[in-house]
Amino acid sequence: MSYVAIKGGKAAIDGAASATEYLRSKGSLQEPLSLAMIEEQLRLLTSRVVSEGGLYHPRLAALALKQFQGDTLEAAFALRAYRSTKPRLLESPVQDTANMRCIRRISSAFKEVPGGQYLGATYDYALRLLQLDLAHEDPAAFKAVAQSFLRDTPDAELPDNFPKVIDSLRAEGLLPPVAPSRAAAFDITRDPLVFPVPRSAALATMARAETGGLLAMAYSNMRGYGDVHPTVAELRVGYLPVMLPHPVTGELMEAGEVLITECEVVAMYEGSNGDELPTFTLGYGACFGHNEVKAISMAILDRALQKGMRDGPGNPSEDPEFVLLHVDGVDSMGFASHYKMPHYVTFQSDMDRLRTTQQKMQQKSQEETA
Amino acid sequence: MNIPRNEWAVALCAMPAAEVKHLANVLSGELEVRDVALPHAGLGLLNLRDGAFEESYFIGEIPVARAEVIVRSAAGVEERGGALIVDDRAQFARSIAILDAVMAGKLPGSVPAMALVQRGMAVRKQKDSERKKLLTATRVDFSLLGQEDDEDEE
Numbered sequence: 001m002s003y004v005a006i007k008g009g010k011a012a013i014d015g016a017a018s019a020t021e022y023l024r025s026k027g028s029l030q031e032p033l034s035l036a037m038i039e040e041q042l043r044l045l046t047s048r049v050v051s052e053g054g055l056y057h058p059r060l061a062a063l064a065l066k067q068f069q070g071d072t073l074e075a076a077f078a079l080r081a082y083r084s085t086k087p088r089l090l091e092s093p094v095q096d097t098a099n100m101r102c103i104r105r106i107s108s109a110f111k112e113v114p115g116g117q118y119l120g121a122t123y124d125y126a127l128r129l130l131q132l133d134l135a136h137e138d139p140a141a142f143k144a145v146a147q148s149f150l151r152d153t154p155d156a157e158l159p160d161n162f163p164k165v166i167d168s169l170r171a172e173g174l175l176p177p178v179a180p181s182r183a184a185a186f187d188i189t190r191d192p193l194v195f196p197v198p199r200s201a202a203l204a205t206m207a208r209a210e211t212g213g214l215l216a217m218a219y220s221n222m223r224g225y226g227d228v229h230p231t232v233a234e235l236r237v238g239y240l241p242v243m244l245p246h247p248v249t250g251e252l253m254e255a256g257e258v259l260i261t262e263c264e265v266v267a268m269y270e271g272s273n274g275d276e277l278p279t280f281t282l283g284y285g286a287c288f289g290h291n292e293v294k295a296i297s298m299a300i301l302d303r304a305l306q307k308g309m310r311d312g313p314g315n316p317s318e319d320p321e322f323v324l325l326h327v328d329g330v331d332s333m334g335f336a337s338h339y340k341m342p343h344y345v346t347f348q349s350d351m352d353r354l355r356t357t358q359q360k361m362q363q364k365s366q367e368e369t370a
Numbered sequence: 371m372n373i374p375r376n377e378w379a380v381a382l383c384a385m386p387a388a389e390v391k392h393l394a395n396v397l398s399g400e401l402e403v404r405d406v407a408l409p410h411a412g413l414g415l416l417n418l419r420d421g422a423f424e425e426s427y428f429i430g431e432i433p434v435a436r437a438e439v440i441v442r443s444a445a446g447v448e449e450r451g452g453a454l455i456v457d458d459r460a461q462f463a464r465s466i467a468i469l470d471a472v473m474a475g476k477l478p479g480s481v482p483a484m485a486l487v488q489r490g491m492a493v494r495k496q497k498d499s500e501r502k503k504l505l506t507a508t509r510v511d512f513s514l515l516g517q518e519d520d521e522d523e524e
Binding site: 051086091092095103104105106111112118149154155158160164166176179185186187200204208240242246249252255256262282288302 | 414431437452454509510
């Protein structure tokens with residue numbers, strides 16, 4: 001592939017930057033968006049960027065969304081670029097998501113799950129009708145919404161965290177036993193994926209995958225190019241306290257928290273080998289932020305990839321190489337975008353070859369008719 | 371209220387950074403503060419245990435800031451303090467480390483520092499209460515219609 005240097009490129013590129021900023025700011029009545037507005041009012045968009053950027057920094061994700069005018073792929077790219085300039089200070093101890101402070105917790109497997117089900121903030125049961133009054137929202141009424149919710153909702157004694165639904169299934173012997181791997185988790189930010197890869201590499205790759213890409217792969221499995229047939233044992237959204245060692249005492253202390261979405265799916269049971277009883281199979285998904293479609297898609301693909309890693313892939317969603325090398329938004333967007341770059345030399349070569357081929361065919365045709 | 375040391379940092383993080391820095395600056399004027407290592411900010415790789423098979427994997431990175439100091443009072447009493455927080459402000463971490471040392475050693479200034487921690491705990495408690503309201507308002511009642519009194523009977 002060849003590129004050519006041209007005169008005047010810098011002026012055009014500077015002009016493009018100005019034109020982009022012009023479109024962002026045009027309109028005399030507009031106020032610039034504050035980062036808090038983006039982070040809070042477009043919280044699900046911010047969630048996409050923190051997970052696809054692979055860095056839990058909601059404020060910078062909001063900044064990236066502002067800078068790139070709502071483009072989630074570019075925003076995630078900017079977050080990844082930012083993280084590449086920062087030193088790695090630590091690797092955290094293993095965090096247990098059972099400690100999540102849930103703000104939403106549901107199960108489609110059981111009605112009466114230990115601790116109860118809580119819908120939290122969701123559009124699951126909302127009509128998909130445009131709420132036209134939001135087009136001219138009164139600022140005073142807007143501010144009153146949160147106040148009235150807090151005022152009108154009674155305080156209740158609730159636990160800080162909830163037991164995992166799959167723990168009860170496991171206690172009944174309906175799930176495969178846990179055999180924790182002692183292998184260190186794979187760091188996809190430092191090491192390239194060379195197949196076969198461990199499951200930890202697959203989970204890390206999917207945790208920062210592009211939502212739409214991951215959904216497309218999982219959807220192919222749901223529609224029939226696969227046999228996962230999942231049931232959501234538990235979907236939870238909440239704040240996970242990050243436990244790090246105190247620099248002086250070494251004792252684990254809460255250093256902050258991250259919002260995550262986590263999903264465990266129970267899938268088709270598998271036959272026994274020898275004396276072992278059959279059990280359900282499991283899939284797991286989790287990502288930064290509030291992004292349920294992504295967590296569910298990841299859980300389905302985790303289950304599909306486990307089968308593919310064990311028995312060989314029977315369809316695309318069970319093929320680790322196919323899935324893991326095609327779900328990253330920054331990678332795939334970069335490849336697609338590079339086609340916009342000048343390919344003058346390679347295309348000139350293509351044209352030369354085409355003309356030569358046409359000339360040869362015309363010459364041959366003339367010779368045959370002569 | 372006796373708040374354990376491993377909750378001081380997160381309580382201080384709940385307070386406005388300017389307030390924490392201001393108190394640390396005031397105390398630094400009265401005490402001798404030495405950095406054990408320069409405060410720094412960077413990233414931490416977050417290691418999670420997956421809920422299905424309990425294998426560990428990295429979900430992504432988090433910003434972390436770290437500081438460690440030795441604080442010495444006019445009376446010659448020394449105490450070591452530290453902070454490691456999910457944040458990208460190194461100087462904020464240093465301020466917390468100073469207060470950590472002051473409170474751990476009960477050095478002059480530990481009373482206002484602990485008051486700040488207590489206010490931070492109150493902020494956290496309030497936030498916790500607000501989050502729980504999201505659950506309270508949306509708890510699903512699976513009892514069958516007619517099994518219990520419901521609004522349809524009124």
